[in-house]
Amino acid sequence: DAKTTQPPSMDCAEGRAANLPCNHSTISGNEYVYWYRQIHSQGPQYIIHGLKNNETNEMASLIITEDRKSSTLILPHATLRDTAVYYCIVRPRATGSARQLTFGSGTQLTVLP
Amino acid sequence: EPEVTQTPSHQVTQMGQEVILRCVPISNHLYFYWYRQILGQKVEFLVSFYNNEISEKSEIFDDQFSVERPDGSNFTLKIRSTKLEDSAMYFCASRDQGDGGYTFGSGTRLTVV
Numbered sequence: 001d002a003k004t005t006q007p008p009s010m011d012c013a014e015g016r017a018a019n020l021p022c023n024h025s026t027i028s029g030n031e032y033v034y035w036y037r038q039i040h041s042q043g044p045q046y047i048i049h050g051l052k053n054n055e056t057n058e059m060a061s062l063i064i065t066e067d068r069k070s071s072t073l074i075l076p077h078a079t080l081r082d083t084a085v086y087y088c089i090v091r092p093r094a095t096g097s098a099r100q101l102t103f104g105s106g107t108q109l110t111v112l113p
Numbered sequence: 114e115p116e117v118t119q120t121p122s123h124q125v126t127q128m129g130q131e132v133i134l135r136c137v138p139i140s141n142h143l144y145f146y147w148y149r150q151i152l153g154q155k156v157e158f159l160v161s162f163y164n165n166e167i168s169e170k171s172e173i174f175d176d177q178f179s180v181e182r183p184d185g186s187n188f189t190l191k192i193r194s195t196k197l198e199d200s201a202m203y204f205c206a207s208r209d210q211g212d213g214g215y216t217f218g219s220g221t222r223l224t225v226v
Binding site (some may be wrong): 036043087097098101102105110 | 146155162218
């Protein structure tokens with residue numbers, strides 16, 4: 001699986017957009033970008049994933065660059081409850097296989113009041 | 114929203130004892146996983162399970178570990194003879210057959226004394 005690079009920590013003011021970057025320069029054509037978060041030792045929580053198009057759901061937006069070598073997770077209006085470690089994970093298509101996720105160190109996002 | 118349920122939430126056991134950690138995955142999911150997280154460290158993959166057999170396992174998943182899906186709803190992780198270094202949060206996860214997100218449980222905190 002392609003390696004990802006994330007900043008170890010970021011701060012964001014409450015109510016503002018949080019933009020979390022991820023580099024995945026060795027990503028291959030069949031690899032998806034997934035974002036998860038972990039709030040204080042709870043189980044990781046799925047946020048969003050994408051292949052090459054930008055994606056949006058009720059939690060966040062995912063912007064993937066045209067060359068797919070980097071992506072940005074956007075939380076449009078961060079709240080204190082969004083304080084968590086955010087993981088960017090690249091994984092090949094797994095339809096029909098039990099392929100696992102490999103977690104890195106992630107980005108500790110702290111939302112400040 | 115469907116959940117992955119793990120029991121117990123916290124288990125304390127003496128070194129050398131056997132423990133069984135239990136998980137109820139989401140009912141229509143096909144792939145099942147165990148991960149662990151030692152305090153302050155990364156989330157680590159242990160094992161994946163599909164079609165009633167192990168699909169992949171990590172180096173951590175040695176002969177002391179086993180998994181079972183005894184009745185079509187529960188998914189268990191057994192550690193035969195616990196060591197102090199087995200102390201960790203253990204997370205169960207499941208997913209359906211597509212490329213969507215994995216759903217994680219809230220974890221079992223295992224403390225070996």
